[in-house]
Amino acid sequence: MLYVPSSRIQELLKVEQAGVWLDRSCNTPELWMVAKLPVNVIRAVNAGAPISLGTWVVEIDGKRVAAFGFLVNDNPQHPTLYFGACRSTEQVDDLRALLTTASFPLQVHNETLLPVLHADCRIVPERACPVLDQLPPAVDYPAAEERELRVRALDVIAASAEPDSPADARLRASCLQPLIFERTQSLRSYVPSTGLVCLDDKDEGNELERLGFQAFDHLCPSGAFHQPLVEYGGKRRELCDILAVSRIREQEDEGIFVVQSKVASATPESLGRTDARRAASIQKNILCAVDQLNGAIKRLRAGDRIFRADGTSVEVDPPVPELMGTVEPLNIRERASQVGHGIVLVSDMHECVAWEAVARVDPCRQGCWLLVPCPRPSGTSAARLVLRPQAGYVRALSHTALAAHGAAQERARAVSVPPLSLLSSAGSHALAAAAHRNRSAYWLLCEG
Secondary structure, eight states, rough: OOOOOOHHHHHHHHOOOSEEEEETTTTTTOOOEEEEOHHHOOOOOOOOEEEEEEEEEETTEEEEEEEEEEEEEESSSSOOOEEEOSHHHHHHHHHHHHTSSSSEEEEEEEEEEOEEEEOOOOGGGGGGGHHHHHHOEEEOHHHHHHHHHHHHHHHHHHHHTTTTTOTTTTTEEEEEEOOOOEEEHHHHOTTTTTTTEEETOOOOOHHHHHHHHHHHHSTTTEEEEOEEEEETTTEEEEOOOOOEEEESSSTEEEEEEEEEEEEOOOTTTGGOHHHHHHHHHHHHHHHHHHHHHHHHHHHHHHTEEEEEEOBBBSSSSOGGGGGGGTTTOOOHHHTTTEEEEEEEEEEEOOOTSSHHHHHHHOOTTOOEEEEEOOOOOTSOOEEEEEEEEGGEEEEEEEEGGSSGGGGTTTTTOSSOOOOHHHHSSSSSSHHHTTTTTSSSSEEEEEEO
16 A cells, blocks of 8 residues: 655654654555664665564653654664654554554655655564553643653663663663564665665665765755766776765865765675674775775876766766856866865764774875764654664764774864765755865765
8 A cells, every 4th residue: 555654754754864653644544654764774674684663651750751663683783773752642642553453554764765665564462561551641741841851751761772771760661572574565766866766676885876876966966976987097987986066166165075885785694794794894895985085086186087977078068958057167177176075975884893993094194084973962853773873973073083082072073964864955065064174085974
């Protein structure tokens, strides 16, 4: 059955990085569970990673707060939890209805809002009885206190999810039970700029590139190129995964974005890999990507000819009348001499990677910048991610600030760079401002 999101869910899909919600489809009264997850997590679920439905009731200052979400075991040592609190009596009623039914449909969206997975899910209602008994009959706390109560309740749940966490009397009831997928269907969407988007696509690296390209195509219209080619030594080869130039400058010396993506495979075989193996593979890929970015920027600054993937020169615009006189010529060599930004786009910023060692890499010897993971600020979203700090916001850090790992977050520059899911809503000026003072910047951008 086709699911059409309500206006509330459409807005949440746009503004939230990730989350799990309940909704009644616009075209049917049936209750749906809707999720927005990073594509690497979706692929892990599709590959067979166990997923559990979590429900909780927390009492804060005499007020009961209901919450629900997913625990995804895509990493045996560090599963990922996505959850949020009910904000209205209607949402509590929907949660009560869900927990008393044996089956319900689920639709999962990726970072660019596209529906990619449908599943018919089954649970055991009897297991949720402790939570059902404690669910509040209504959300009756004052509006002025609502957000603070939710945040405090979510903090209690996050703390309870930590291994060997002590019991907290405020957690009145909880239930974590397997979410059984009786039937799954990979959904297919067509995006004009990048083509077919589907989980059946076995080329995970190209999928991540196309997700990144969609974001940069929105940021830099008529100035973003997927898998551009460079002519060097009489031959053409791929320059980088994504090249982006803003055609309407917001700063006089605004330069270019050069992006290299590296994906951590999500297959049935990879789900059982240890943290050490995952981290070593990710770190190796990151260092390889930095070398590739360095080579690409050298070729751009040398003035080598750049071509689209179809062989046409990027300096020649397609015959679109609306472009004539509205955008300046591309002039790649001149733009490459301005402030440049190298971005490594990774599917998983694993906490076991030696980020201090990564941050010391300085291919241009010009104080290049990298990004390292830090936890998402508390209470920024109805959906919370715990047990994996790399899934939240990342901050730009100079490698000299990483001498003491414990002080790294305190020494962070006063700018946060959002994951890929928020790039399309930011401006190219906002993205460039973080490292504008550095003549050459290498960023590490976490997807999801």
